[in-house]
Amino acid sequence: MSTKPGVTSRFRPPKFCFTCGVNRAAWHWPSVDYCYGCLPGGPFPAPSCERCGSPDYFSQGLCERCHPGSPHYIGQCKDCYAWGVYRGHQWRCRHCAWWASHNPLGDCRYCHRRLPIGERGACRLCIESARRIQQPGRDIDLDEGTRHGLQLFFANMPARRKLPLPAQSTRASRIVLDAEASAWEQPALFELAPDPEVLRQRATAQARDWTYRTDGIVFEHARQFGWSNRQTNQVRRSLKMLQILAPDGTTMVRATEVIRLRRYDAEGNIVSTLDVLDAAGLLIDDRTPHIDRYFDGKFAGLPPAMRTQLELWFDIMIHGSPIPPRRKPRDPATVKIQILGIAPIVTAWAEDGIESLAEISPELLLDSLPADAGKRHWAERGFRALFGILKGRNAIFADPTTGMPLTEPRRSTPLPADTETILAALNHSDPAVALATSIVAFHGLTNLQIRALQLTDIIDGRLTLPDGRVIPLAEPVRARLRTRLDHRATRWPRTMNPHLFVTMQTAPRLSAPSRQFPWLKAGISAQTLRTDRVLHEVQASGGDVRRISDLFGIGIESVARYLGVLDPDLSGHRPD
Incomplete structure (x- = not known):
């Protein structure tokens, strides 16, 4: 069992991966002894740096430049505090390394630190600070140079001496400097993690x-x-x-x-x-959306022209386009699936030397599509949107997807759920689990609809959905609803969250619960319960397509997927 490391352990180099011995372990707290490429079940793509967003992952969520234990981590000189030295140089700049090899160790007379000192009893930092205000033709005054503090520098660079301003222009120069200081905000040059x-x-x-x-x-x-x-x-x-x-x-x-x-x-x-x-x-709010980080991770290292074309497609897909050809913004989940479909193919093209998507022909596109029906379907959808947008923006000469048929996705066979599992979830000790299970098991709502339910959606035992459907709640659902509302009033009496389902994390705010709530505790998913409910309705109604479509709010194609599963005689009820 690992323990949280102290402050000093953050600066130690993390241990190497247990498997490859080349990369560093992904995390030292909590302890993960493998790199992302060697994790069991992997390899997995390493995340971007939490601090700067760099893809050069090192360890503990940081890249090679930001992790204090990395050989490429930039720190300060241990003698003169100059910024810009590495661990491999023993945390000393070139000037201090030479100074330490030519001067003995002692206590500085001015800053009272124990380090190599020169003939005048001063360390190099005190001497350089005094030289900064040294007047031309005069010796350095160490007492005056160190009286008001020490001037820090960048490593391996000569310290510039401060030249006095002419007397007649001092006041005017100060006025200009004051005006500039009030008009501009100085950004941080580099970041130092505090203790x-x-x-x-x-x-x-x-x-x-x-x-x-x-x-x-x-x-x-x-x-x-x-x-x-x-x-x-x-x-x-x-x-x-x-x-x-x-x-x-x-x-x-x-x-x-x-x-x-x-x-x-x-x-x-x-x-x-x-x-x-x-x-x-x-x-x-400068947070980078998750879909942006996903896009950057999938298309890192592509040629500049190809990367520019993909960024144009991605921007229009996410934000839409008000100029002809106009396009509505798409849901980030849809864009993510399309990226997942086209990313391996685009990366393979770049590895083969293709610099631009304008070089893609219909024959090359067809040869590159995967054989699996599910992967091929989403790859075709993604490339249709990609090349359609690029052609509309005159970024390519011809659309290679023109006339290309769309492969139907592979559909799974819906199966009924285990009765014992459903009964266990319906009688669960947690009122939230019992209520959510009963709503889906009796009325077939989706997980998204369950999360979005609010207290005002239920009036007099009737549930009103955003699409206008009004559902009279079954008596078992009402009983579990009363239990859940009593538990909510006792557990969070002052919460202002309007949602029906409230958790410890969402009670102090107005957001909906996560998509895993409460199904992880229930031991069954909302989709499994909904599929079981639709199958029972198919059997009870004799395959009435219109009734099933209106009851569950699904399309005709989705209804056809359920018909004939339990009773082959219902195959005649399939729509033409």
């Missing part, structure tokens, strides 16, 4: 001037959504950490900086902190 323990201590003992902006909203959210004292304190501590980490003068917080707090506070409430900052008008 998590010190950060938690400062967040507990200190607060900056943002507290008056956020505390009122925190307490208002706590009152409206029924936050516990623990959750309220978690959000306040996270806000104090953000205030401590932010540079002076910063008035806005980026969402990625809030998410990064998980590195320093494992018990922080990130979602509620984002809600408070958004309500306060202090949030800049």
